[in-house]
Amino acid sequence: MxxxxxxxxxxxxxxxxxxxxxxxxxxxxxxxxxxxxxxxxxxxxxxxxxxTQDELFVYAMKLVKENATERINKIAASESPPFEKVMAILLEIVPIDAQTMAEMEVWFAYVFYTRHKEDVFAAKKDEIFKGMKKLLLYLQERQILRSSLDIEIETERLYALIDGLALHALLEPQRMDKERIVKVIQYHMKKICIDGALVEGE
Known part of the structure; x- marks a missing residue:
């Protein structure tokens, strides 16, 4: 048989x-x-x-993205308080453990490899940017974000912060470890959120 x-x-x-x-x-x-x-x-x-090799690469990177998306969707569907939920999602994008570190290293390698090959570059370059905006709008809807903020500028700042932390975590893992990453993201998010709206202990 x-x-x-x-x-x-x-x-x-x-x-x-x-x-x-x-x-x-x-x-x-x-x-x-x-x-x-x-x-x-x-x-x-x-x-x-x-x-083809490119077909294999596209599938492999699509799987990286799907794995991350699945984890993020589980967090988004949880009953966690808004600030805590957004923090958890941001920490899925930045490599803080062996699995996410490997995924991010593979992803960056692929991005640099395909940056001049637009016909095979399946990764949407603005997806993380759009994700950052959605998180900020979510906090705004929950009246947690400071009302005076410019969402477009804050999206750029958060995108730059998360992207930069991810790269530094790969290049300088001894300095930019999990504890430091969490502290930096928390510090930034607390600055743009209303104090009284944060979950207890944050």
């Missing part, structure tokens, strides 16, 4: 092998041959699922 192959599971296995190769060898080492070897597949088997 022929073995039934779960094709979606196999594609995710290949994507995870791609992440591992990128982490260990960089984008230069992420050849189809190296990825197939890491996944324990022949070149022919890998090409059955992904006909």
């Amino acid at each position: 022929p073995k039934i192959v779960d094709h979606e599971k196999r594609k995710k296995q290949i994507a995870e092998a791609t992440w591992k190769v990128i982490l260990e060898q960089g984008m230069e080492g992420a050849t189809v041959r190296n990825i197939a070897k890491e996944a324990g597949l022949s070149l022919g088997a890998l090409r059955y699922y992904f006909s």
Whole structure:
């Protein structure tokens, strides 16, 4: 009886092998041959699922995004107080543990690799920016954000802060550790929120 192959599971296995190769060898080492070897597949088997290297990269990065989105959606659907909820979402975007650190390192490697290849650059460059604006509007609707703030400018500031922290966490993990990241984000968010509206203990 022929073995039934779960094709979606196999594609995710290949994507995870791609992440591992990128982490260990960089984008230069992420050849189809190296990825197939890491996944324990022949070149022919890998090409059955992904006909080109770019197609594989796009899928692998899409999976990174989906993993992060799933975690964020769970937080968004929780019953946590608004300020606490926004803090938790922001901390899913910045790498503060082994999993998010690996995802962010792979993501940045892919972004730099594809920055001159618009035809394969599937990552929406403004998605995080839009996400920052949605979080601020959410706080504004809950009357937690200071009323005098310019949402457009504050979106730019929050976007720059989160993006910068993510990059510094990758480049200087000893200095920019989880504790420091949390303190910096909390400090910024407290500055733009009304004191009395914050959850107790924040």
